[in-house]
Amino acid sequence: MTHLLEIDHLSVDLVTHRRYRKVLQDVSITVEKAEVVSLVGESGSGKSMTARSVLNLLPAQGKMSGNIAFEGQSLMDNTNKDWQRFRATKAAMIFQDPRASINPVHRIGDFLTEALVHNRDMDRHEALERAATILEQVGIDDAKRRLRQFPHELSGGMLQRVMIASVLLIEPQLILADEPTTALDVTTQADVIAILDDQRAQREMAMLFITHDLELAAAFSDRIAVMYAGYIVEVSTPAQLHARPLHPYTAALLRSRPLLHERTERLPQISGRPLSAFEAPPGCPFQDRCPYVQAQCSESLPPTQLINGSIVRCHRANELELASTASADAGTEGGQSRE
Amino acid sequence: MSRYLLRQLLGMIVLLLVTSFVIYASLFLAPGSPDALLFGAHTVSPALRAAVNRQYHLNDPFLQQYWYWLVNVLHGNFGTSITYRTPVALRLSAAAPVTAFLVIYSAILIIVSGVALGVLSALRPGKLDTLIMTATNIGTAVPTFVAGLILLAIFGVKLNWFPVYGAGAGFFDRLRHLTLPAVALAFWAVAYLTRVTRTSMREELQGDPVMTARSRGLSRRVVVQRHAFRNALIPIVTVAGLQVAGLIAGTVIVEQVFGLNGLGELLLTSVQDKDFATVQAVSLILVAAFIVVNTLVDITYTMLDPRIRLGANQS
Amino acid sequence: MSILSNLIAHEDRHLLRRIHDRIGTGGMVAAGFMLLLIVAAILAPWISPTSPNAIDLLNVSSGSSWTHPLGTDNLGRDILSRLLWGARPSLLGPTLVISVATIIAVPLAALAGWSGGVVDQIVSRFLDLVFAFPGILLAILAVTLYGPGLYPCSMALALSYMPWIARVTRSEILRERNKPYVKALEVQGLSGFAICVRHLIPNVSATIWSQVTISFGYALIDLAALSFLGLNILPPGADWGVMTNNENAILQGDFSQVLYPCLLIILCVTSVTYVGKRLSDENTRLLK
Numbered sequence: 006m007t008h009l010l011e012i013d014h015l016s017v018d019l020v021t022h023r024r025y026r027k028v029l030q031d032v033s034i035t036v037e038k039a040e041v042v043s044l045v046g047e048s049g050s051g052k053s054m055t056a057r058s059v060l061n062l063l064p065a066q067g068k069m070s071g072n073i074a075f076e077g078q079s080l081m082d083n084t085n086k087d088w089q090r091f092r093a094t095k096a097a098m099i100f101q102d103p104r105a106s107i108n109p110v111h112r113i114g115d116f117l118t119e120a121l122v123h124n125r126d127m128d129r130h131e132a133l134e135r136a137a138t139i140l141e142q143v144g145i146d147d148a149k150r151r152l153r154q155f156p157h158e159l160s161g162g163m164l165q166r167v168m169i170a171s172v173l174l175i176e177p178q179l180i181l182a183d184e185p186t187t188a189l190d191v192t193t194q195a196d197v198i199a200i201l202d203d204q205r206a207q208r209e210m211a212m213l214f215i216t217h218d219l220e221l222a223a224a225f226s227d228r229i230a231v232m233y234a235g236y237i238v239e240v241s242t243p244a245q246l247h248a249r250p251l252h253p254y255t256a257a258l259l260r261s262r263p264l265l266h267e268r269t270e271r272l273p274q275i276s277g278r279p280l281s282a283f284e285a286p287p288g289c290p291f292q293d294r295c296p297y298v299q300a301q302c303s304e305s306l307p308p309t310q311l312i313n314g315s316i317v318r319c320h321r322a323n324e325l326e327l328a329s330t331a332s333a334d335a336g337t338e339g340g341q342s343r344e
Numbered sequence: 345m346s347r348y349l350l351r352q353l354l355g356m357i358v359l360l361l362v363t364s365f366v367i368y369a370s371l372f373l374a375p376g377s378p379d380a381l382l383f384g385a386h387t388v389s390p391a392l393r394a395a396v397n398r399q400y401h402l403n404d405p406f407l408q409q410y411w412y413w414l415v416n417v418l419h420g421n422f423g424t425s426i427t428y429r430t431p432v433a434l435r436l437s438a439a440a441p442v443t444a445f446l447v448i449y450s451a452i453l454i455i456v457s458g459v460a461l462g463v464l465s466a467l468r469p470g471k472l473d474t475l476i477m478t479a480t481n482i483g484t485a486v487p488t489f490v491a492g493l494i495l496l497a498i499f500g501v502k503l504n505w506f507p508v509y510g511a512g513a514g515f516f517d518r519l520r521h522l523t524l525p526a527v528a529l530a531f532w533a534v535a536y537l538t539r540v541t542r543t544s545m546r547e548e549l550q551g552d553p554v555m556t557a558r559s560r561g562l563s564r565r566v567v568v569q570r571h572a573f574r575n576a577l578i579p580i581v582t583v584a585g586l587q588v589a590g591l592i593a594g595t596v597i598v599e600q601v602f603g604l605n606g607l608g609e610l611l612l613t614s615v616q617d618k619d620f621a622t623v624q625a626v627s628l629i630l631v632a633a634f635i636v637v638n639t640l641v642d643i644t645y646t647m648l649d650p651r652i653r654l655g656a657n658q659s
Numbered sequence: 660m661s662i663l664s665n666l667i668a669h670e671d672r673h674l675l676r677r678i679h680d681r682i683g684t685g686g687m688v689a690a691g692f693m694l695l696l697i698v699a700a701i702l703a704p705w706i707s708p709t710s711p712n713a714i715d716l717l718n719v720s721s722g723s724s725w726t727h728p729l730g731t732d733n734l735g736r737d738i739l740s741r742l743l744w745g746a747r748p749s750l751l752g753p754t755l756v757i758s759v760a761t762i763i764a765v766p767l768a769a770l771a772g773w774s775g776g777v778v779d780q781i782v783s784r785f786l787d788l789v790f791a792f793p794g795i796l797l798a799i800l801a802v803t804l805y806g807p808g809l810y811p812c813s814m815a816l817a818l819s820y821m822p823w824i825a826r827v828t829r830s831e832i833l834r835e836r837n838k839p840y841v842k843a844l845e846v847q848g849l850s851g852f853a854i855c856v857r858h859l860i861p862n863v864s865a866t867i868w869s870q871v872t873i874s875f876g877y878a879l880i881d882l883a884a885l886s887f888l889g890l891n892i893l894p895p896g897a898d899w900g901v902m903t904n905n906e907n908a909i910l911q912g913d914f915s916q917v918l919y920p921c922l923l924i925i926l927c928v929t930s931v932t933y934v935g936k937r938l939s940d941e942n943t944r945l946l947k
Binding site for chain 2: 787788791792793794795796799800802803804876880883884887888889890900903906909910912914917921924925926928929932
């Protein structure tokens with residue numbers, strides 16, 4: 006069976022301070038048609054770079070190795086023209102901060118229609134008609150007037166809807182959403198996510214959703230991939246992830262979120278700081294912060310294993326019994342205070 | 345938008361009035377009496393002295409004198425040159441075309457080559473970029489008169505391609521005569537504008553709007569034109585405008601190097617002759633041109649940036 | 660003694676390294692070149708081969724020789740001596756310009772940036788007004804009133820450079836003023852004056868320094884141009900601008916007499932501009 010998107014052993018190196026540094030290591034993940042897969046992780050874990058790699062939008066001098074395939078066709082030998090065609094038709098990206106990403110000097114109408122006009126030679130008026138229809142679908146009324154406005158005249162939530170509309174207009178099979186609500190007010194976040202998911206589902210588009218918010222990811226993803234230091238450490242369904250996390254990092258993430266029905270003096274935190282891929286020690290990247298660390302963890306990189314349909318990268322995944330809430334797991338308290 | 349435009353124009357008029365007042369009033373800052381300065385070392389008949397006193401209304405209150413002068417200037421009457429006993433306006437109209445030609449010629453050179461070199465440099469990192477940057481690094485340190493002297497020595501004297509003196513008559517002859525002066529005048533500004541254009545383009549090429557445009561599969565041409573260049577234009581126009589406005593003062597130097605009878609040359613000889621009426625008139629014209637160009641730049645700038653354009657409307 | 664000299668050497672190395680961190684190797688070379696010129700200018704009476712105005716009629720427009728290392732000009736004056744003596748007004752002038760400009764600009768900028776409101780409006784409009792007069796033109800007006808010379812020219816240029824420094828400083832102070840630590844100082848009851856003098860101005864001084872350094876280069880160019888026009892230093896006095904005003908030599912195809920002062924001006928301006936740019940790059944880097 007061919008997957009819609011298949012990322013296979015992807016590694017990415019970027020130039021920072023005049024030196025190549027790893028940001029992604031051996032990342033493998035698939036997205037099926039109409040499926041939502043979330044990439045969850047702290048900043049610097051490589052989740053945005055994974056999405057950017059799919060469109061070949063790495064920073065200058067970035068290097069990719071491994072394979073990315075779309076509908077069974079490898080993208081790695083794509084020419085610039087091939088990439089342009091791929092971006093114009095197959096996959097589109099929603100960026101984090103619409104205020105920065107939507108060019109402030111062009112009108113909303115021009116922003117929405119430019120891809121149709123320049124890539125598909127569509128008549129401008131026809132493109133504007135379509136744009137107006139889609140604007141209404143994403144919950145922007147008075148669309149005709151909005152098309153003539155400039156980005157700074159719209160609120161952040163509105164602008165992100167415009168961004169969503171621009172992606173829907175292209176009718177891609179895959180949406181790459183890079184923390185689409187992080188820059189927005191908390192109150193508008195839910196609206197925007199709901200609209201995005203709703204419209205996507207209607208059109209049967211797949212989505213790779215990037216977020217640092219595990220709750221949010223769980224709310225509407227089919228599968229969740231947890232990233233740490235450039236590695237994918239666990240891939241699972243939301244239900245399974247909550248019931249039985251397999252990787253100590255996932256468990257720690259789950260425990261460190263506040264719960265509505267419980268009052269805690271202090272939320273448990275993960276000691277130490279998140280690492281980037283190039284800082285990770287040999288062996289398991291999480292070893293320095295892991296309460297369950299053993300000698301083998303620093304000796305070799307854990308292989309990925311399949312347990313109950315979930316993918317996990319931990320030497321002790323089979324023996325550990327992890328819980329997703331702090332109260333249900335008294336045993337880890339001691340482990341967490343250990344440096 | 346129109347309200348913003350009106351405010352800009354009003355500001356310009358106020359600034360013009362104030363500068364004209366400063367230029368006029370500076371006559372009275374001089375050590376000694378105004379008429380001593382006016383006449384300088386010239387011995388003049390009492391009749392002429394009386395006539396000049398009448399012309400400058402030296403016996404009236406100061407503000408009233410300024411008012412008379414301003415009204416006259418607005419009617420195109422800049423008074424009479426003490427030294428040459430001809431109307432200043434006549435001398436101005438002889439000199440102004442040379443300077444205007446020079447400034448426009450030079451402005452075109454600056455904008456065309458500065459922007460072209462800057463964009464080229466930004467789009468083609470590597471050898472060409474390094475070459476252009478090294479050249480502009482040196483270029484920004486070369487004073488206008490040094491550039492003039494070097495051009496004169498090489499293309500005027502050594503190679504004898506261009507005339508070394510005078511402004512020429514008729515369009516093409518003038519173009520030939522003013523090529524070296526215009527290049528000398530543009531030299532520094534081209535180097536500077538190239539750098540600004542390059543930096544601005546580089547920033548935009550790495551910016552978020554360009555990333556968005558690329559993510560949508562737009563061709564490189566569209567990305568560069570519609571997004572990178574269009575956005576980079578905002579700082580480019582500002583700097584280019586300042587450069588062109590700055591040329592107006594630079595003409596004084598270049599006209600001296602190449603022996604051109606323009607406004608700058610007129611200003612210098614008038615200073616040496618203590619011909620204050622002419623100094624006033626030329627200063628006023630140069631400052632006014634500077635202010636007008638600056639206002640035009642401000643207006644263009646706001647046309648390019650919708651955030652300012654509409655922001656001003658809303659507030 | 661050796662302890663003392665070690666200590667000094669150690670201190671020096673420390674200071675040099677600190678400077679090196681700010682402006683890099685290129686900046687050190689540039690700054691060293693400027694320092695060399697300043698020393699040469701001070702020592703001009705002792706190190707120049709001849710007097711700057713001594714005329715050697717047997718060697719008119721000569722090339723370089725043992726007696727005249729850089730040759731002579733068309734009046735038979737030693738070019739090296741004139742360059743050395745000329746360094747004095749050529750470097751003193753810009754120093755005067757930027758000192759006076761900074762002394763006026765910084766308090767004005769602090770006043771505008773700190774007070775805001777009407778005061779800021781008035782100061783800004785005043786700066787706009789001064790800004791409308793190109794430096795060269797102001798200098799020409801000054802010469803008309805007070806006659807040619809280094810002081811009228813320098814003061815006029817100082818006035819015209821003032822708005823550039825003031826604008827940059829004002830916007831920096833505005834930005835700094837909104838930072839929480841300033842609020843904290845205000846709450847502690849420090850007067851606006853004390854906050855400006857003890858905190859704001861020192862905190863934006865890096866920006867002021869880079870702007871002042873770059874202005875030095877422009878002032879050097881403008882003063883040389885004014886000398887070239889015969890409004891600043893007058894012949895037979897020597898500064899680098901005067902020395903370039905020798906069109907007779909150029910028209911006769913002899914560019915060498917003019918070449919050295921031209922080169923010195925370009926090198927000086929390149930050096931100070933480079934250091935200024937490095938300083939401001941470093942500022943933006945530190946801010947990020």
